[in-house]
Amino acid sequence: IAGITQAPTSQILAAGRRMTLRCTQDMRHNAMYWYRQDLGLGLRLIHYSNTAGTTGKGEVPDGYSVSRANTDDFPLTLASAVPSQTSVYFCASSEGQREAFFGQGTRLTVV
Amino acid sequence: GESVGLHLPTLSVQEGDNSIINCAYSNSASDYFIWYKQESGKGPQFIIDIRSNMDKRQGQRVTVLLNKTVKHLSLQIAATQPGDSAVYFCAECLGSSASKIIFGSGTRLSIRP
Numbered sequence: 001i002a003g004i005t006q007a008p009t010s011q012i013l014a015a016g017r018r019m020t021l022r023c024t025q026d027m028r029h030n031a032m033y034w035y036r037q038d039l040g041l042g043l044r045l046i047h048y049s050n051t052a053g054t055t056g057k058g059e060v061p062d063g064y065s066v067s068r069a070n071t072d073d074f075p076l077t078l079a080s081a082v083p084s085q086t087s088v089y090f091c092a093s094s095e096g097q098r099e100a101f102f103g104q105g106t107r108l109t110v111v
Numbered sequence: 112g113e114s115v116g117l118h119l120p121t122l123s124v125q126e127g128d129n130s131i132i133n134c135a136y137s138n139s140a141s142d143y144f145i146w147y148k149q150e151s152g153k154g155p156q157f158i159i160d161i162r163s164n165m166d167k168r169q170g171q172r173v174t175v176l177l178n179k180t181v182k183h184l185s186l187q188i189a190a191t192q193p194g195d196s197a198v199y200f201c202a203e204c205l206g207s208s209a210s211k212i213i214f215g216s217g218t219r220l221s222i223r224p
Contacts (some may be wrong), residue, residue: 041216042200043155043200090154097206099160101157102147102154103154
């Protein structure tokens with residue numbers, strides 16, 4: 001069982017470019033999340049989806065968009081990347097009020 | 112506002128000793144708490160959870176204690192091993208919505224040989 005798969009594992013991106021971070025889960029969980037992790041700031045929620053077809057804004061949504069066309073996939077898009085979006089991005093999923101399962105992360109550097 | 116914080120950003124423990132990692136939360140409405148372990152270069156990994164109707168829960172070498180009176184959560188690791196070196200996060204959950212999980216900033220646990 002793969003769990004949560006994120007791609008790419010790392011990326012260097014020029015400022016102003018568009019980028020989509022991919023996330024796929026095979027656990028059929030209803031809820032999915034995107035977090036960014038910056039040193040000293042822990043995990044901050046960007047966007048979430050409680051179920052396929054619905055999305056919501058988290059703590060730091062500006063500059064990011066998501067879609068949830070089906071249960072398994074939850075891509076995160078940076079429309080026009082800026083250096084402050086340099087971070088490690090984690091996708092996660094969960095079922096009901098249960099623990100979240102995390103992917104291995106995408107390390108993004110915007111230059 | 113709502114917050115989850117940790118008393119110590121770093122903790123150094125002798126191998127074989129017990130480790131205690133603390134966490135404070137501020138929202139008395141939180142009804143579910145989780146501890147995660149994050150090793151370098153990896154995503155957070157679930158360790159143990161506890162619901163607000165309990166005050167103690169034990170797993171393999173780990174115990175979570177919940178004190179709702181003072182809004183305090185702790186993770187105890189018995190006989191700490193080198194493989195326990197990681198950053199540990201607590202998280203509080205305010206209901207079942209995906210938007211209601213709040214993570215603390217983490218405590219780094221290092222093991223002295």
